[in-house]
Amino acid sequence: MPEQAFRFIPAETAREGTMKVWSPLLVPREAIEAEIERLAEVPAGQGGRRSSVIVHPESTAPGLGLSPGVDVTINVLKPGEETEPVRHNSNQVEFCLRGEGEVRAGDRQISVSKWSAWNIPSMKVYSHRNNGKDLFVRLTYSNAPMLEKLGIHHIERGVAYSDLRGGNSPATTNAPAKYTRESAPDFVITEAGARVRGYEFLTDIEVVENHMIHWPWEKVSEHLSMTYGDNKRNIMLLYNPATERRNGTTHSFFATLASTAPGTPPRKPGRGHKHSSVAINYHYKGFGSSVVDGQEFHWRAGDLMLSAPAWSEHAHYPGPEGHGILTIQDHPLQIGMESLIWQERMDGPILTLGSEKGQTGYVGPRQEGA
Numbered sequence: 001m002p003e004q005a006f007r008f009i010p011a012e013t014a015r016e017g018t019m020k021v022w023s024p025l026l027v028p029r030e031a032i033e034a035e036i037e038r039l040a041e042v043p044a045g046q047g048g049r050r051s052s053v054i055v056h057p058e059s060t061a062p063g064l065g066l067s068p069g070v071d072v073t074i075n076v077l078k079p080g081e082e083t084e085p086v087r088h089n090s091n092q093v094e095f096c097l098r099g100e101g102e103v104r105a106g107d108r109q110i111s112v113s114k115w116s117a118w119n120i121p122s123m124k125v126y127s128h129r130n131n132g133k134d135l136f137v138r139l140t141y142s143n144a145p146m147l148e149k150l151g152i153h154h155i156e157r158g159v160a161y162s163d164l165r166g167g168n169s170p171a172t173t174n175a176p177a178k179y180t181r182e183s184a185p186d187f188v189i190t191e192a193g194a195r196v197r198g199y200e201f202l203t204d205i206e207v208v209e210n211h212m213i214h215w216p217w218e219k220v221s222e223h224l225s226m227t228y229g230d231n232k233r234n235i236m237l238l239y240n241p242a243t244e245r246r247n248g249t250t251h252s253f254f255a256t257l258a259s260t261a262p263g264t265p266p267r268k269p270g271r272g273h274k275h276s277s278v279a280i281n282y283h284y285k286g287f288g289s290s291v292v293d294g295q296e297f298h299w300r301a302g303d304l305m306l307s308a309p310a311w312s313e314h315a316h317y318p319g320p321e322g323h324g325i326l327t328i329q330d331h332p333l334q335i336g337m338e339s340l341i342w343q344e345r346m347d348g349p350i351l352t353l354g355s356e357k358g359q360t361g362y363v364g365p366r367q368e369g370a
Contacts, residue, residue: 022058022067022309024292029302032074036098036137039076047084047157050076051140056306063145066306067278069330070253073140077101077130085127088155090144091250092120095282095326101136102129104161105212112138115217115284117238117257117326119250121210125161139282139304141328143252180204210242210251224259234260235364245354248332255328258364260286262322271346272315273365276339277329279308281316286323290316313346316365 039050054072055064065071077083085104094103100113105126110118120126130136147153184198215238225232235258238249249255272291281290287300290307292314299305301324308314308329316325334340335354343350344359351358361368 019311021293021312022056022306024290024295024297024309024312024314025056025066025306026297026299027054027304029300032302032304035074036076036135039074040078040135044081047086048077048081049083050078050081054304059145061148062151063148065145066280067145067309069143069146069149069333070278070280070328071142071145072280072304073142075128075138075140077128077136079130079133079135082129083127084157085125085159085161086155086157087123087125087159088144088153089122090142090147090153091122091252093141093249093253093255093328094118094120095139095141095255096137097139097284098137099130099134100132101138102131103127103212104129108212110212110214112214113217115221117215117217117220117249117255119213119240121212121242121250124212125159126212141253141255141280143250143330143333146333181206208242208244210240213240220257221259224257225261225264226259228261228263230261233363234258234367243332246332246335250332251336252330252333253328254331255326258323258325258327260318260322262320264318264320264322266320267315267317269317270315272313273342273344273346274311274313275308275329275331275342276310277331277334278306278310279314279327279329281305281307282326284324284326286319286321288316288318288323290314311341 035052039052042050044050052074053064054066054074056066059065094117096112096114096116098114100111103110103112103118103126105120106124112118128136144153179200181200181204184200186195186197188195220236220238223232223236225234235256237247238255238257239247240249243251247254283299283301283303283305285301290297290299290305292307293312297305307316331340338352338355340353341350342353342359344362
Protein backbone atom coordinates (compact mmCIF):
# COMPACT_ATOMS: atom_id res chain seq x y z
CA MET A 1 0.00 0.00 0.00
CA PRO A 2 1.42 3.46 -0.90
CA GLU A 3 2.26 5.92 1.86
CA GLN A 4 -0.93 7.51 3.25
CA ALA A 5 -1.45 11.26 3.56
CA PHE A 6 -4.25 10.74 6.05
CA ARG A 7 -4.14 9.26 9.53
CA PHE A 8 -6.44 7.69 12.10
CA ILE A 9 -6.58 9.00 15.69
CA PRO A 10 -8.79 8.08 18.66
CA ALA A 11 -12.09 9.94 18.46
CA GLU A 12 -11.87 11.04 22.10
CA THR A 13 -8.57 12.78 21.28
CA ALA A 14 -9.98 14.59 18.25
CA ARG A 15 -13.14 15.73 20.04
CA GLU A 16 -12.28 16.47 23.66
CA GLY A 17 -15.22 18.83 24.15
CA THR A 18 -13.08 21.65 25.56
CA MET A 19 -13.81 25.33 24.95
CA LYS A 20 -10.89 27.63 24.20
CA VAL A 21 -12.15 30.96 25.46
CA TRP A 22 -10.37 34.08 24.24
CA SER A 23 -9.51 36.79 26.73
CA PRO A 24 -11.93 39.72 27.01
CA LEU A 25 -10.51 42.84 25.38
CA LEU A 26 -11.28 46.54 25.73
CA VAL A 27 -10.38 48.88 22.85
CA PRO A 28 -10.40 52.40 24.35
CA ARG A 29 -12.06 55.39 22.78
CA GLU A 30 -8.74 57.20 22.40
CA ALA A 31 -7.31 54.41 20.23
CA ILE A 32 -10.43 54.33 18.04
CA GLU A 33 -10.46 58.12 17.62
CA ALA A 34 -6.74 58.17 16.77
CA GLU A 35 -7.25 55.50 14.11
CA ILE A 36 -10.19 57.45 12.65
CA GLU A 37 -7.99 60.54 12.31
CA ARG A 38 -5.14 58.48 10.81
CA LEU A 39 -7.46 56.95 8.22
CA ALA A 40 -8.73 60.41 7.30
CA GLU A 41 -5.16 61.65 6.64
CA VAL A 42 -3.72 58.79 4.56
CA PRO A 43 -4.62 58.19 0.90
CA ALA A 44 -7.76 56.14 0.33
CA GLY A 45 -7.14 52.44 -0.21
CA GLN A 46 -8.53 49.88 -2.65
CA GLY A 47 -11.96 50.83 -3.96
CA GLY A 48 -11.81 54.25 -2.27
CA ARG A 49 -12.01 52.72 1.18
CA ARG A 50 -10.36 53.98 4.38
CA SER A 51 -10.69 51.00 6.69
CA SER A 52 -8.93 49.16 9.52
CA VAL A 53 -9.84 45.79 11.04
CA ILE A 54 -9.48 45.55 14.83
CA VAL A 55 -7.54 42.34 15.57
CA HIS A 56 -7.51 40.49 18.88
CA PRO A 57 -3.99 39.48 20.06
CA GLU A 58 -5.06 35.81 20.10
CA SER A 59 -6.38 35.92 16.52
CA THR A 60 -4.45 34.05 13.82
CA ALA A 61 -4.75 33.96 10.04
CA PRO A 62 -6.76 33.02 8.14
CA GLY A 63 -9.71 34.88 9.55
CA LEU A 64 -8.24 37.73 11.62
CA GLY A 65 -10.83 39.43 13.80
CA LEU A 66 -11.96 40.55 17.24
CA SER A 67 -13.35 37.09 17.97
CA PRO A 68 -12.86 33.70 16.27
CA GLY A 69 -15.76 34.27 13.86
CA VAL A 70 -16.45 38.03 13.92
CA ASP A 71 -14.48 41.04 12.76
CA VAL A 72 -15.05 44.71 13.51
CA THR A 73 -13.86 47.28 10.98
CA ILE A 74 -13.49 51.05 11.39
CA ASN A 75 -14.53 52.78 8.15
CA VAL A 76 -14.00 56.44 7.31
CA LEU A 77 -15.06 58.53 4.32
CA LYS A 78 -14.20 62.20 3.85
CA PRO A 79 -16.86 64.59 2.51
CA GLY A 80 -17.66 63.83 -1.13
CA GLU A 81 -15.91 60.46 -1.15
CA GLU A 82 -17.65 57.33 -2.41
CA THR A 83 -16.58 53.69 -2.39
CA GLU A 84 -16.43 51.41 -5.39
CA PRO A 85 -19.28 48.87 -5.48
CA VAL A 86 -18.37 45.44 -4.11
CA ARG A 87 -20.12 42.28 -3.06
CA HIS A 88 -19.23 39.17 -1.07
CA ASN A 89 -20.86 36.22 0.63
CA SER A 90 -20.24 37.53 4.16
CA ASN A 91 -23.05 39.55 5.77
CA GLN A 92 -22.70 42.73 7.79
CA VAL A 93 -24.20 44.95 10.47
CA GLU A 94 -23.14 48.61 10.40
CA PHE A 95 -23.42 51.38 13.00
CA CYS A 96 -22.78 55.07 12.35
CA LEU A 97 -20.48 56.75 14.87
CA ARG A 98 -20.14 60.17 13.27
CA GLY A 99 -21.38 62.26 10.35
CA GLU A 100 -23.87 61.16 7.74
CA GLY A 101 -23.91 59.31 4.47
CA GLU A 102 -25.77 57.31 1.86
CA VAL A 103 -25.63 53.53 1.64
CA ARG A 104 -26.75 51.58 -1.41
CA ALA A 105 -27.20 47.80 -1.36
CA GLY A 106 -28.93 45.95 -4.17
CA ASP A 107 -32.01 47.92 -5.21
CA ARG A 108 -32.25 49.93 -1.99
CA GLN A 109 -30.66 53.19 -0.83
CA ILE A 110 -30.80 54.77 2.63
CA SER A 111 -29.55 57.94 4.31
CA VAL A 112 -27.90 57.30 7.67
CA SER A 113 -26.65 59.43 10.55
CA LYS A 114 -25.19 59.08 14.04
CA TRP A 115 -26.24 55.94 15.95
CA SER A 116 -28.28 54.59 13.06
CA ALA A 117 -27.84 50.89 12.29
CA TRP A 118 -28.40 48.85 9.14
CA ASN A 119 -27.60 45.47 7.61
CA ILE A 120 -25.92 44.57 4.31
CA PRO A 121 -27.03 41.11 3.14
CA SER A 122 -24.72 38.56 1.58
CA MET A 123 -23.99 38.97 -2.16
CA LYS A 124 -25.75 42.32 -2.50
CA VAL A 125 -23.73 44.86 -4.48
CA TYR A 126 -23.17 47.79 -2.13
CA SER A 127 -21.34 51.11 -1.74
CA HIS A 128 -21.11 54.07 0.65
CA ARG A 129 -21.01 57.82 0.01
CA ASN A 130 -20.30 60.74 2.33
CA ASN A 131 -22.79 63.46 1.41
CA GLY A 132 -22.16 65.54 4.53
CA LYS A 133 -19.61 68.08 5.71
CA ASP A 134 -17.96 65.97 8.44
CA LEU A 135 -16.23 62.61 8.34
CA PHE A 136 -18.64 59.70 7.80
CA VAL A 137 -17.50 57.07 10.33
CA ARG A 138 -19.04 53.67 10.86
CA LEU A 139 -18.30 50.33 12.49
CA THR A 140 -18.87 47.21 10.41
CA TYR A 141 -19.39 43.78 11.97
CA SER A 142 -18.94 40.80 9.64
CA ASN A 143 -18.75 36.99 9.64
CA ALA A 144 -15.79 37.13 7.22
CA PRO A 145 -13.33 35.52 9.68
CA MET A 146 -15.43 32.37 9.89
CA LEU A 147 -15.72 32.14 6.10
CA GLU A 148 -11.98 32.72 5.71
CA LYS A 149 -11.22 29.93 8.16
CA LEU A 150 -13.40 27.67 6.02
CA GLY A 151 -11.68 28.91 2.85
CA ILE A 152 -14.95 30.09 1.29
CA HIS A 153 -14.95 33.91 1.54
CA HIS A 154 -15.90 35.06 -1.98
CA ILE A 155 -15.33 38.73 -2.92
CA GLU A 156 -16.09 40.56 -6.19
CA ARG A 157 -14.68 44.07 -6.51
CA GLY A 158 -15.67 46.72 -9.02
CA VAL A 159 -18.96 45.01 -9.85
CA ALA A 160 -21.69 47.19 -11.35
CA TYR A 161 -25.19 47.50 -9.95
CA SER A 162 -26.50 46.48 -13.37
CA ASP A 163 -24.58 43.20 -13.00
CA LEU A 164 -27.07 41.66 -10.60
CA ARG A 165 -26.30 37.98 -10.77
CA GLY A 166 -26.63 35.20 -8.26
CA GLY A 167 -28.35 36.43 -5.11
CA ASN A 168 -29.76 39.50 -6.88
CA SER A 169 -31.62 37.98 -9.85
CA PRO A 170 -33.14 34.66 -10.87
CA ALA A 171 -30.80 32.14 -12.45
CA THR A 172 -31.56 30.90 -15.96
CA THR A 173 -31.09 27.47 -17.43
CA ASN A 174 -31.79 25.61 -20.62
CA ALA A 175 -33.07 22.59 -18.70
CA PRO A 176 -36.77 21.76 -19.05
CA ALA A 177 -38.93 23.80 -16.68
CA LYS A 178 -40.40 20.63 -15.18
CA TYR A 179 -37.20 20.11 -13.14
CA THR A 180 -38.09 22.44 -10.28
CA ARG A 181 -38.65 22.08 -6.57
CA GLU A 182 -42.42 22.10 -7.07
CA SER A 183 -42.37 19.07 -9.38
CA ALA A 184 -39.51 17.11 -7.78
CA PRO A 185 -40.12 13.73 -6.11
CA ASP A 186 -40.82 13.92 -2.37
CA PHE A 187 -41.67 10.69 -0.56
CA VAL A 188 -42.56 9.95 3.06
CA ILE A 189 -40.38 7.15 4.46
CA THR A 190 -41.52 6.88 8.08
CA GLU A 191 -44.28 8.32 10.26
CA ALA A 192 -41.57 9.96 12.38
CA GLY A 193 -40.88 12.44 9.55
CA ALA A 194 -38.17 10.81 7.44
CA ARG A 195 -38.46 11.71 3.73
CA VAL A 196 -36.45 11.35 0.54
CA ARG A 197 -36.41 14.21 -1.96
CA GLY A 198 -35.12 14.96 -5.42
CA TYR A 199 -31.93 16.91 -6.13
CA GLU A 200 -34.01 19.95 -7.09
CA PHE A 201 -34.68 20.62 -3.39
CA LEU A 202 -30.94 21.19 -2.91
CA THR A 203 -30.46 23.69 -5.73
CA ASP A 204 -33.88 25.36 -6.11
CA ILE A 205 -34.24 26.38 -2.47
CA GLU A 206 -37.27 28.37 -1.37
CA VAL A 207 -36.28 32.05 -1.32
CA VAL A 208 -36.76 34.26 1.73
CA GLU A 209 -36.22 37.81 0.49
CA ASN A 210 -33.48 39.60 2.41
CA HIS A 211 -32.92 43.29 1.78
CA MET A 212 -30.97 46.07 3.44
CA ILE A 213 -33.00 47.43 6.38
CA HIS A 214 -32.38 50.69 8.22
CA TRP A 215 -33.00 51.28 11.94
CA PRO A 216 -32.82 55.11 12.32
CA TRP A 217 -31.75 56.15 15.81
CA GLU A 218 -34.51 58.77 16.12
CA LYS A 219 -37.16 56.04 15.69
CA VAL A 220 -35.47 53.24 17.65
CA SER A 221 -34.74 55.53 20.61
CA GLU A 222 -38.48 56.15 21.06
CA HIS A 223 -38.75 52.58 22.37
CA LEU A 224 -35.79 52.69 24.77
CA SER A 225 -35.74 54.03 28.31
CA MET A 226 -34.38 57.59 28.34
CA THR A 227 -36.04 58.91 31.52
CA TYR A 228 -36.18 56.99 34.78
CA GLY A 229 -39.67 55.65 35.37
CA ASP A 230 -40.85 55.96 31.74
CA ASN A 231 -41.73 52.21 31.74
CA LYS A 232 -39.81 51.62 28.53
CA ARG A 233 -37.48 48.70 27.96
CA ASN A 234 -33.73 48.87 28.58
CA ILE A 235 -32.84 46.62 25.64
CA MET A 236 -34.43 46.04 22.22
CA LEU A 237 -33.54 43.74 19.32
CA LEU A 238 -33.08 45.16 15.81
CA TYR A 239 -35.11 42.48 14.06
CA ASN A 240 -34.90 41.56 10.39
CA PRO A 241 -37.95 39.46 9.37
CA ALA A 242 -35.85 37.55 6.82
CA THR A 243 -34.15 35.80 9.76
CA GLU A 244 -37.51 34.41 10.94
CA ARG A 245 -37.27 32.30 14.14
CA ARG A 246 -33.54 32.99 14.46
CA ASN A 247 -34.40 36.55 15.55
CA GLY A 248 -31.44 38.22 13.90
CA THR A 249 -30.41 41.48 12.31
CA THR A 250 -28.57 39.34 9.75
CA HIS A 251 -28.53 35.57 9.38
CA SER A 252 -25.29 35.56 11.41
CA PHE A 253 -25.83 38.27 14.03
CA PHE A 254 -28.36 39.97 16.19
CA ALA A 255 -27.83 43.60 17.15
CA THR A 256 -29.44 45.01 20.28
CA LEU A 257 -29.49 48.59 21.51
CA ALA A 258 -29.54 49.03 25.27
CA SER A 259 -30.20 52.16 27.30
CA THR A 260 -30.65 52.99 30.96
CA ALA A 261 -31.76 56.42 32.08
CA PRO A 262 -29.84 58.64 34.49
CA GLY A 263 -30.86 57.91 38.06
CA THR A 264 -31.68 54.26 37.42
CA PRO A 265 -30.87 52.28 40.59
CA PRO A 266 -27.60 50.37 40.20
CA ARG A 267 -27.62 46.63 39.73
CA LYS A 268 -26.60 44.60 42.73
CA PRO A 269 -23.31 42.73 42.31
CA GLY A 270 -23.78 39.05 41.68
CA ARG A 271 -23.15 36.16 39.36
CA GLY A 272 -23.41 36.71 35.62
CA HIS A 273 -24.78 34.62 32.81
CA LYS A 274 -23.11 32.91 29.84
CA HIS A 275 -23.79 31.64 26.35
CA SER A 276 -21.90 30.00 23.52
CA SER A 277 -22.50 33.00 21.27
CA VAL A 278 -19.84 35.70 21.43
CA ALA A 279 -20.83 39.27 22.41
CA ILE A 280 -19.14 42.52 21.36
CA ASN A 281 -20.25 45.80 23.00
CA TYR A 282 -19.82 49.32 21.65
CA HIS A 283 -20.57 51.85 24.39
CA TYR A 284 -22.18 54.86 22.74
CA LYS A 285 -23.00 56.80 25.92
CA GLY A 286 -22.38 56.75 29.67
CA PHE A 287 -19.90 54.71 31.66
CA GLY A 288 -19.85 51.60 33.81
CA SER A 289 -18.06 48.33 34.40
CA SER A 290 -18.15 44.68 33.36
CA VAL A 291 -16.97 41.56 35.15
CA VAL A 292 -15.90 38.80 32.76
CA ASP A 293 -14.74 35.49 34.24
CA GLY A 294 -13.74 37.32 37.40
CA GLN A 295 -11.89 40.20 35.68
CA GLU A 296 -13.28 43.71 36.11
CA PHE A 297 -13.17 46.22 33.24
CA HIS A 298 -14.19 49.87 33.41
CA TRP A 299 -15.65 51.32 30.21
CA ARG A 300 -17.03 54.64 29.01
CA ALA A 301 -18.64 56.12 25.92
CA GLY A 302 -16.58 55.42 22.81
CA ASP A 303 -15.00 52.18 24.08
CA LEU A 304 -15.41 48.91 22.18
CA MET A 305 -15.19 45.65 24.09
CA LEU A 306 -15.12 41.93 23.44
CA SER A 307 -17.33 41.73 26.48
CA ALA A 308 -18.39 38.08 26.39
CA PRO A 309 -15.99 35.68 24.73
CA ALA A 310 -17.94 32.50 24.01
CA TRP A 311 -19.03 30.65 27.18
CA SER A 312 -17.50 33.16 29.57
CA GLU A 313 -19.47 34.28 32.61
CA HIS A 314 -20.15 38.01 32.41
CA ALA A 315 -22.15 40.76 34.09
CA HIS A 316 -22.44 44.45 33.22
CA TYR A 317 -23.01 47.36 35.61
CA PRO A 318 -24.04 50.75 34.13
CA GLY A 319 -23.03 53.90 35.98
CA PRO A 320 -25.44 56.35 37.68
CA GLU A 321 -25.70 58.68 34.68
CA GLY A 322 -27.14 55.92 32.51
CA HIS A 323 -25.60 54.14 29.56
CA GLY A 324 -26.08 53.08 25.94
CA ILE A 325 -24.65 49.94 24.33
CA LEU A 326 -24.81 48.35 20.89
CA THR A 327 -24.32 44.59 21.30
CA ILE A 328 -23.52 42.21 18.44
CA GLN A 329 -23.80 38.44 18.97
CA ASP A 330 -23.56 35.49 16.56
CA HIS A 331 -26.76 34.12 18.10
CA PRO A 332 -28.73 33.47 14.84
CA LEU A 333 -25.81 31.59 13.30
CA GLN A 334 -25.61 29.30 16.31
CA ILE A 335 -29.36 28.68 16.30
CA GLY A 336 -28.98 27.53 12.68
CA MET A 337 -26.15 25.19 13.72
CA GLU A 338 -28.15 23.95 16.75
CA SER A 339 -25.16 24.88 18.91
CA LEU A 340 -26.54 27.83 20.92
CA ILE A 341 -26.35 26.93 24.61
CA TRP A 342 -27.40 29.46 27.25
CA GLN A 343 -27.24 29.64 31.04
CA GLU A 344 -29.10 32.64 32.45
CA ARG A 345 -28.38 31.72 36.08
CA MET A 346 -25.22 29.96 37.16
CA ASP A 347 -27.33 27.66 39.33
CA GLY A 348 -29.84 27.09 36.54
CA PRO A 349 -30.05 24.73 33.57
CA ILE A 350 -27.99 24.92 30.38
CA LEU A 351 -30.55 25.27 27.59
CA THR A 352 -30.19 24.62 23.84
CA LEU A 353 -32.08 27.69 22.62
CA GLY A 354 -34.20 27.04 19.56
CA SER A 355 -34.23 23.30 20.15
CA GLU A 356 -36.03 23.16 23.50
CA LYS A 357 -38.19 25.44 25.64
CA GLY A 358 -36.13 28.55 26.27
CA GLN A 359 -35.44 30.84 29.19
CA THR A 360 -38.54 32.75 30.27
CA GLY A 361 -39.23 35.45 32.84
CA TYR A 362 -36.41 37.81 31.78
CA VAL A 363 -36.66 41.15 29.93
CA GLY A 364 -32.88 41.68 29.73
CA PRO A 365 -29.62 39.97 30.69
CA ARG A 366 -30.01 38.87 34.32
CA GLN A 367 -33.05 41.19 34.52
CA GLU A 368 -36.28 39.51 35.60
CA GLY A 369 -39.58 41.06 34.57
CA ALA A 370 -41.48 42.86 37.30
